[in-house]
Amino acid sequence: MNIDWSSIFNIIVVVNAIFAIITVFREKRDIAAIWAWLLVLVFLPVAGFIAYAFLGRKLPKNRLFKLHKHVQMQLDERLKEQRAQLGHSDKTPADEVVRRSRNAVDMFMTTDSAFLSRQNKVRILTNGNDLFHRVIEDIEAAQKSIHIEFYTFYNDRIGNEILDLLVKKAQQGVEVRVIYDSWGSMGTTRKFFQPLLDAGGRAFPFLNTRSVLLDFRINFRDHRKIIVIDGKIGYTGGFNIGDQYLGRKKKFGNWRDTHIRIIGSGVFGLQARFILDWNATSPRDQIDEDEVEAKYFPVTTTKGTVNMQIVSSGPDSDLQQIKMGYIKLITMATKYCWIQSPYLIPDDSVMDALRIAAMSGVDVRIMVPNMPDHPFVYRATQYYARQLSEQGVKIYYYNNGFIHAKTMVIDDEISSVGSANLDYRSFKLNFEINAFIYDQKFSQDMRQIFINDMTVSNLQTAEMFEKQSLWLKFKQTFSRLLSPIL
Template sequence: MDIDWSLIFQIIVVVNAALAILTVFREKRDIAAIWAWLLVLVFIPVVGFIAYAFIGRKLPKNRLFKLHSHVQMQLDERLEEQRRQLGSEQKTASDVISKRAISAVNMFSKTSSSFLARQNKVKIFTDGRSLFHRVIEDIEGARKSIHIEFYTFYNDKLGNEILDLLVKKAQEGVEVRVIYDSWGSMGTTRKFFKPLNDAGGHAYPFLNTRSVILDFRLNFRDHRKIIVVDGMIGYTGGFNIGDQYLGRKKKFGNWRDTHMRIIGSGVFGLQARFILDWNATSPTSLINEDKVDPKYFPVTTTKGSVNMQIVSSGPDSDLQQIKMGYIKLITLARDYCYIQSPYLIPDDSVLDALRIAASSGVDVRIMVPSMPDHPFVYRATQYYARQLAEEGIKVYYYDNGFMHAKTMVIDDSMASVGSANMDYRSFKLNFEINSFIYDEKVATELKNIFVNDMDRSTLQTPEMFKKQSSWLKFKQTFSRLLSPIL
């Protein structure tokens, strides 16, 4: 009896398509992601379903943050007590920030439970060597606690230097806790942190992931970068812990990033985020039924000038708080909006905000790397760069190494520095944290940094994109189709 291979193939195609539709529509997701996954599942049978098993399924929120509401309530009470002690109730938000920024402050207060932290001192770092020199100094000076959370904590020269210092501080009796992402820290195993654990410190992969290979929630990564020393000094931004962030990797060369050192009540937001993530990760919680330890939120006497809000987002919320913040800043811009991001894969809402701003006469400029670190992501970035350039937005390719900064600044008045890229993944899939800043001095400094970077960049014109080969344009267009799941 002859086997009708044609019929068998048709049956496989029909069954595969039916399973693809059932699989994708089982969970609530946006239309763009639905079509992207249907494309993968239908046209790449079997392999597509394996990919979906690891990176396509949504993260069940009831497993995300144990004691989340209880912990958040205690943190809110502690932060309110801090505000009373600082006497901040004597001034309303309108007394310390511009009227234009009030709407952003109110939005973050409602969607992210983010309070307006006032009178902070802020230092901007754009070079890894100077940043980690200061980080090491602050860790060496720690007396009570060191809390560290990074997407990447590599087992290399810098990683071992930081680890050795943490071991030393733990041996001195300082509370040392580390959260790292098992995928972002590929090659760094639990064994790497054994000296720290033996010294009395603690280190866990985010959500206590046992194995990267067997992690069926591979798509959801802890992309945050947080350091809190003694509850008084905080760091956040784009740098990770590893040699490549010091420009030691030949592949990337100079590493151009942006990070912040914060002293003041803004640190409370970083500390609160770390505590929530630690409670979701560690078998032992920092906060349980007892009241939060005051040592984690010491009263600050800092008299700086910078007002800010620490905003976090992730798949534990459908609000996409940081994306909303980006859109808010873009729509508030009247003169200019400068953006730096290693990836440029915006969704329709961000694209529309950029178009509206540019059409309204706002000088919109976006800077991305001139080299890839992820092929599909880079081609998708090129697609959107071409589209935006054709619509009158100035897009620059940074030529002096790898551009990894995630910043936005508008009108010498408001800015954002953090871990979130301008892409779908940071908006919906990753756990991110940003600082939204309402300060003329910091905003002007970030603007000047952008302008200086323009001297090391090439403006991409529509004519330059037209000269690209048909094959390159095809790769860009194809990568763009997968952008909702990259």
């Protein structure tokens, strides 16, 4: 019997195309993601569906709904009370920045209920050794509670050092709670945290996804980085817990990142986010709403100079709050807008904002790494860097190791420091948190850090991009086609 392989092949192609269409259109997506997934599923019949299992599936609605269900109303009321207690009689330079930026402040209040916190003390930390030295000191001094939430909590030297300290504090009666992402902390299991559990502490993977084998989604990860100690000291930014963030991995070498240490009511925004995430993650071990005000939001008497809003975003909302914040800052800039991000894969709205700013005479500069950690992401970053360079944006490649900072500063007035990259994944697919800071001195310090980084970076000229090989440009263009799903 002769087998008509041609007919069989045609049938497979048709069936694959039908399944591809059904798979992509059965869930709500933007048009860019639809075309990207159709491209992958149609032209890579088997590999494409495997990739979809990791990258394409949506998080079940009942999992997302829990993020809004438990204590948000209670927290909103507590935060309003705390804000009223701060008083508004003092007028500082930061208050003047807020007055000029009132539209941005109002936008975050509307989209994320992000209250404006005044009179904070904020320290910028750009070196892993300095950061963990301060974190360890603050944890050792904790008296009531330690709340930690990270995308990556590795089972390595610094991971074990932090864990041992948490065990010690739990044995002393301090409440210790840890949220980690099972994908970002791959290799770190419940067994690693067992000493903490035995000491009375608590640790759970975000949304209780205990195994990357059973929940093999690369999307919808907890990319936030939060530490809150006694409700009084908070940390957020780009660093995770792992040896590579201390420059101990040969692959990356020097690790350049940006984190901030907050003292004041700005910590309340981090605490509120942690409590919401904890109660969504651990349904049988809820933080008691009756204890929220007294235990986790102590009245602050800090008299600093920095005003800020803590803004979170994620796939539980269609508003893309942090992306909206980035766009707002870019469009507000009249003198300069300087950005650092390890990944540069903006969507059309951010691309347009950057183009408009550059074409309006604003000094737009973007600094990205000159080394890859993910090949497709790196090539897509190069593609967008080339496109933006052609339209007047100054692109810098950082050469002193790997830059992982996620920062933006405009006009010596407003800055953003947090976990969100300038890419699709941070805008739509991951859970993120950023501090938007209204203060001239802080912004000037951020500007100086950028200037210092430029001394170990190369400005990419149009001639440099033009000299790239056709093969390199092809890889960049191909990777760009996949950018909505990277």
